[in-house]
Amino acid sequence: MHNEHPQKLEIALYVVATPIGNLRDITLRALDVLVQADVVAAEDTRNTAHLLSHHKIRAQQLIAVHQHNERGAADKIIAMLQAGQSVAFVSDAGTPAVSDPGALLVQAVLKAGLRVIPIPGASAVVTALSAAGFNEQQFLFYGFLPNKSAARRTALQNLQTHPYSLAFYEAPHRIVECVIDLCAVLGSERRIVIAREITKLFETIHSCALQDAEAWLLSDSNQQRGEFVVLVSGAPPQQGLPVETERTLKLLLADLPLKQAVQLAAQISGSGRNELYELALSIKKSTNDEID
Secondary structure, eight states, X not given: XXXXXXXXXXXXXXXXXXXXXXXXXXXXXHHHHHHHOSEEEESSHHHHHHHHHHTTOOOSOEEEOOTTTHHHXXXXXXXXHHTTOOEEEEOSSBSTTSSSTTHHHHHHHHHTTOOEEEEXXXXXXXXXXHTTOOOOSOEEEEEEOOSSHHHHHHHHHTTTTOOSEEEEEEOGGGHHHHHHHHHHHHOTTSEEEEEESTTSTTOEEEEEEHHHHHHHHHHOGGGGXXXXXXXEOOOOOOXXXXXXXXXXXXXXXXXXXXXXXXXXXXXXXXXXXXXXHHHHHHHHHHTTOOOO
16 A cells, blocks of 8 residues: 555655554554665564564565664664665664664764654653643653662652653563652652553553552552553642752851851852841751851
8 A cells, every 4th residue: 555656765864653552553654664765774673574564564675773783783774875775763662762772873874964854653751641641841751760779769869859740661570669769769749650551452541649659550460561651740849948059058157157158059059048048047056156
């Protein structure tokens, strides 16, 4: 069906989004590009062969580009582009180069002065956000958190005060400990949306308070299977001054007269002088220092 009168593609690397699960979640434009490309470069050629045969497409040439051969494959693809061939790049699922191989390839192609054309489509994080019901306008896509709990908690501490929704990808064997760490670091009250197996047969999108997420996962071991997008609502607005600002003021008060410490703390943090002055007085009082 898609093979009628294919137009010649421009010579470029086409970064083509493919389905996350449901094979019909592919755009008409993506199908056109896959039909017409001289070369299809795929993260897993078997996986892509299945997608292509489902849509009755025969690739002219299929080559592998995965995280272990990406640099070498980039040179090969640049040579193909320079020889006048068009190349379509696909990852196993969703949009390539987003928590997936592809970024190094794209970088190398751009560096060689060649054209990169994105063919948009499915993306797990955006799909999950669209069904999460979070009303923050901003979201931070973090991707995969570190594997080990201590490193994961450190990473989460840096995200703790962000007012925007946080979006993570997680693997099934780590989902429970990940949720435990999210609750411990970000606080039990925040909302979490656990989106599992998006667009697949057992798709589940569950929303609850962070404190209830572990029990929900443990209540049914099936909920610990598959690919996860984990979304957490943004930090509520802080009351009073940020912890970092208080710390700065305390350090300055140890060495400087009160007025000078307040003035410097205001310049460093951008916080209001009056609020800082009040805080400085209470710090001085609690440390029983004499007020300058």
